[in-house]
Amino acid sequence: xxxxxxxxxxxxxxxxxxxxxxxxxxxxxxxxxxxxxxxxxxxxxxxxxxxxxxxxxxxxxxxxxxxxxxxxxxxxxxxxxxxxxxxxxxxxxxxxxxxxxxxxxxxxxxxxxxxxxxxxxxxxxxxxxxxxxxxxxxxxxxxxxxxxxxxxxxxxxxxxxxxxxxxxxxxxxxxxxxxxxxxxxxxxxxxxxxxxxxxxxxxxxxxxxxxxxxxxxxxxxxxxxxxxxxxxxxxxxxxxxxxxxxxxxxxxxxxxxxxxxxxxxxxxxxxxxxxxxxxxxxxxxxxxxxxxxxxxxxxxxxxxxxxxxxxxxxxxxxxxxxxxxxxxxxxxxxxxxxxxxxxxxxxxxxxxxxxxxxxxxxxxxxxxxxxxxxxxxxxxxxxxxxxxxxxxxxx
Ligand code: PLP
Numbered sequence: 001x002x003x004x005x006x007x008x009x010x011x012x013x014x015x016x017x018x019x020x021x022x023x024x025x026x027x028x029x030x031x032x033x034x035x036x037x038x039x040x041x042x043x044x045x046x047x048x049x050x051x052x053x054x055x056x057x058x059x060x061x062x063x064x065x066x067x068x069x070x071x072x073x074x075x076x077x078x079x080x081x082x083x084x085x086x087x088x089x090x091x092x093x094x095x096x097x098x099x100x101x102x103x104x105x106x107x108x109x110x111x112x113x114x115x116x117x118x119x120x121x122x123x124x125x126x127x128x129x130x131x132x133x134x135x136x137x138x139x140x141x142x143x144x145x146x147x148x149x150x151x152x153x154x155x156x157x158x159x160x161x162x163x164x165x166x167x168x169x170x171x172x173x174x175x176x177x178x179x180x181x182x183x184x185x186x187x188x189x190x191x192x193x194x195x196x197x198x199x200x201x202x203x204x205x206x207x208x209x210x211x212x213x214x215x216x217x218x219x220x221x222x223x224x225x226x227x228x229x230x231x232x233x234x235x236x237x238x239x240x241x242x243x244x245x246x247x248x249x250x251x252x253x254x255x256x257x258x259x260x261x262x263x264x265x266x267x268x269x270x271x272x273x274x275x276x277x278x279x280x281x282x283x284x285x286x287x288x289x290x291x292x293x294x295x296x297x298x299x300x301x302x303x304x305x306x307x308x309x310x311x312x313x314x315x316x317x318x319x320x321x322x323x324x325x326x327x328x329x330x331x332x333x334x335x336x337x338x339x340x341x342x343x344x345x346x347x348x349x350x351x352x353x354x355x356x357x358x359x360x361x362x363x364x365x366x367x368x369x370x371x372x373x374x375x376x377x378x379x380x381x382x383x384x385x386x387x388x389x390x391x392x393x394x395x
Pocket of ligand 1: 009063065066090139141142143144169170172173183193202
């Protein structure tokens with residue numbers, strides 16, 4: 001087929017040319033004397049994306065799921081009570097992992113389309129006078145439903161009851177794309193991965209930890225090996241890894257951190273908000289609804305869009321791919337067949353978002369959804385024209 005195949009799934013995302021080129025280099029010696037000159041600044045610079053000033057970031061050769069496991073097995077002990085909430089496929093998988101690793105999981109099930117229930121977290125923490133809860137968990141951006149939760153609100157719930165529990169955040173589809181402030185919000189373990197806001201291929205798991213989490217890991221007794229903080233710290237402090245690092249991906253990470261610094265985190269967050277708003281205007285114009293139940297939950301990185309009764313969202317995704325060479329995300333688990341997703345994160349701009357909306361619109365029409373052709377794309381175009389300068393074209 002001629003032309004690009006367009007990628008608008010919520011990760012892996014599109015890779016900037018500078019990042020792709022930075023990874024196109026011969027294999028290098030990861031035990032060379034000069035390797036720390038490359039890695040030590042990398043360890044420092046990635047902390048800025050997490051806004052982690054006093055802790056450290058571990059870079060694992062894994063996907064985000066590995067960083068989840070690293071967080072739990074290093075910082076907690078078997079049987080520890082943890083407070084979690086489940087409202088989508090990824091928060092579901094995190095609960096599942098916690099149960100399988102042998103923690104005592106207190107899980108609050110919420111309606112899909114909502115997020116972390118702050119009032120219930122506050123209630124449970126207040127009632128836990130004996131401080132049996134060792135950690136609370138927050139999926140900052142539930143990628144399956146396009147729902148963003150309030151991490152600062154989780155910190156406030158802990159502080160309101162003077163509770164010492166650690167705060168774990170899944171930022172796989174949010175960190176580097178929407179506001180995140182580890183130090184200010186007192187986040188102890190923040191997990192992310194390379195293939196979303198960091199604009200890299202999959203293959204690196206990031207775990208940014210606070211001093212408090214590092215201290216907890218010294219006495220925590222869960223078994224760990226590959227993900228051991230201790231092994232990583234010993235090697236990382238000298239600029240090396242305890243096993244063969246994914247050097248090409250690390251070179252790509254250097255380029256991606258440089259691009260993030262050049263644009264600036266505030267500008268990146270503003271761009272994601274603007275692009276997300278454009279998609280939401282299109283959804284309104286189509287007469288459709290988001291899976292996210294209210295504006296407070298709207299995600300600036302991914303929109304999960306409900307299709308009308310009688311339409312299978314899987315057909316929309318299939319049609320977009322087969323006829324229009326465009327990958328959209330499908331519905332997962334409870335929302336299977338009910339939503340399709342547009343990923344609007346990472347390296348993208350207004351015109352790319354318009355392309356995703358055109359493909360979605362044509363596929364919706366082909367699948368029998370009644371809407372005025374051009375309505376959604378038109379609404380997004382109007383929003384982009386009315387809401388400031390194009391961010392990419394510097395004449
Ligand atoms: N958490 C969230 C919110 C995600 O979106 C994903 C993947 O899409 C994961 C965790 C799992 O990450 P990975 O697929 O990199 O292991």
